[in-house]
Structure formats: C-alpha cells, structure tokens
Amino acid sequence: MTEHTIIENYQRVMADIAAEATRCQRSPDSVQLLAVTKTHAIDKIRQAYEAGARDFGENYLQEALVKIEQLADEDHPMKDVRWHFIGPVQSNKTRDIAAAFDWLHSVDRLKIARRLSEQRPDSMPALNICLQVNLSDETSKSGVALHEVGALCEAIAPLPRLHLRGLMAIPAPTDNYEAQRAVFRPLSDLFRELQARYDQFDTLSIGMSADYKAAIAEGATIIRVGSAIFGARNR
Numbered sequence: 593m594t595e596h597t598i599i600e601n602y603q604r605v606m607a608d609i610a611a612e613a614t615r616c617q618r619s620p621d622s623v624q625l626l627a628v629t630k631t632h633a634i635d636k637i638r639q640a641y642e643a644g645a646r647d648f649g650e651n652y653l654q655e656a657l658v659k660i661e662q663l664a665d666e667d668h669p670m671k672d673v674r675w676h677f678i679g680p681v682q683s684n685k686t687r688d689i690a691a692a693f694d695w696l697h698s699v700d701r702l703k704i705a706r707r708l709s710e711q712r713p714d715s716m717p718a719l720n721i722c723l724q725v726n727l728s729d730e731t732s733k734s735g736v737a738l739h740e741v742g743a744l745c746e747a748i749a750p751l752p753r754l755h756l757r758g759l760m761a762i763p764a765p766t767d768n769y770e771a772q773r774a775v776f777r778p779l780s781d782l783f784r785e786l787q788a789r790y791d792q793f794d795t796l797s798i799g800m801s802a803d804y805k806a807a808i809a810e811g812a813t814i815i816r817v818g819s820a821i822f823g824a825r826n827r
C-alpha cells in the first residue's frame with residue numbers, strides 16, 4: 593500500500609470517528625484512534641505517524657520490541673508516541689511489557705496484574721491497563737467473563753504500579769451495525785456501572801476495522817484499527 597493510501601485511510605477513519613461521534617452527540621475528541629500496526633513494517637508506521645497517529649498497538653512482543661527500539665533510535669525518532677500492547681499476555685512476558693509499554697489492554701488474570709505491578713520500572717509512571725472481557729463466551733478466547741469483572745477490578749485497583757483505566761473486548765465478528773451494537777451493549781452498561789465506583793475509569797477499548805462505528809455509538813473511548821488504515825495483513 594502506498595504512502596498516499598495510508599494517509600488517506602487514516603484521514604477517512606478520523607472523519608468517520610467525527611461523523612459517528614457527532615451523530616451520537618459525543619465530542620469527536622472523546623474517541624481516540626489506536627493504529628494497530630502488528631505485522632506492518634516500520635515505514636508504514638512512520639506514514640501513519642506523518643498522518644497524525646500517536647498511539648500504536650502491537651500484539652506480538654518480540655516484533656513490538658524491535659519496532660519500538662528502531663522507531664526511537666533512528667535519525668528521526670518518532671516523538672510523543674504511546675505504545676499499547678493488545679495481544680495475549682503470558683507470565684514470562686510481563687517483565688518486558690512492563691518496561692516497554694504505556695498501555696496494556698489485555699489483562700484478564702490477577703496473577704498477571706500482580707507481576708506487572710511488581711515489574712513496572714520505578715522510573716516510569718504506573719502502567720495503564722484495561723481488563724479484557726470475553727463477550728462471546730467462547731472458552732478458547734481470552735478475557736474474563738462479564739460476571740467476574742467486578743471482583744477482578746476490586747483485586748487489581750489497589751496494585752500500586754498499575755493504573756486501572758477500564759475495559760477492553762474483542763467480540764466475535766458480526767456484520768450489521770445493530771447486531772454489533774447489541775454485542776457491545778452489556779459491556780458498555782457494565783463500564784458505566786464501574787465508572788460510578790472507580791474515579792480513574794475512563795477507557796472503553798472496543799471497536800476494530802469492521803465495527804468501530806457501532807463501538808463509538810456504544811461509548812468506545814479507544815477504537816483499535818488495523819486493516820482499515822494499513823490494508824490486509826500477511827499473517
């Protein structure tokens with residue numbers, strides 16, 4: 593995909609965000625666009641940066657660490673960017689995640705949260721985290737069940753080096769707007785309930801290339817968009 597196309601795609605998604613937010617009587621800047629760059633090369637990430645992207649999401653730790661280092665190190669370092677880890681987290685990855693990322697969207701176990709809090713370097717601010725919720729009840733998928741989210745929040749909120757910001761989900765794909773909204777709704781209801789209990793709760797990370805408009809209508813504050821900006825992935 594050419595440079596031209598990535599910039600155009602980025603602008604089109606930004607315009608969609610503004611239009612859908614306005615339609616839902618939300619402020620366009622209440623929805624943040626996270627550019628999901630997994631599998632995409634450094635030059636494409638730079639193009640998205642040129643287009644205005646400052647938040648980037650990666651799923652695979654080794655790939656992400658290489659990119660983060662390269663993009664900070666070159667002659668033209670990308671400044672003021674925030675790196676978000678959005679992939680599954682195994683225990684043996686927590687130390688590297690805690691040292692390299694600003695955000696982690698996919699916490700679904702207390703054990704992982706404790707490790708991250710212990711391993712977050714003192715020189716960095718607390719790690720921003722979201723709890724990943726399983727909305728599709730597929731036992732193979734990661735994420736905590738809706739009815740267990742409250743208890744997990746209570747256990748994680750006091751951890752000193754984590755900043756519990758909200759909830760994230762990756763529902764099974766559905767292809768019409770109303771059906772997509774219906775899938776997100778139990779999560780947005782729970783999110784509002786928890787917001788009343790936790791002052792720092794301000795992030796609902798839902799919506800990908802195929803369903804970000806429905807997500808915005810259901811209160812998304814971060815949408816995670818890959819293919820609509822960068823085209824199809826190779827793997």
Ligand SMILES: *Cc1c(COP(=O)(O)O)cnc(C)c1O
Nearest residue numbers: 628651678800801816817818819
């Ligand atoms: C890959 C990925 C995305 C982006 O998916 P697209 O459909 O390409 O927009 C968003 N969130 C997570 C967790 C992902 O793994």
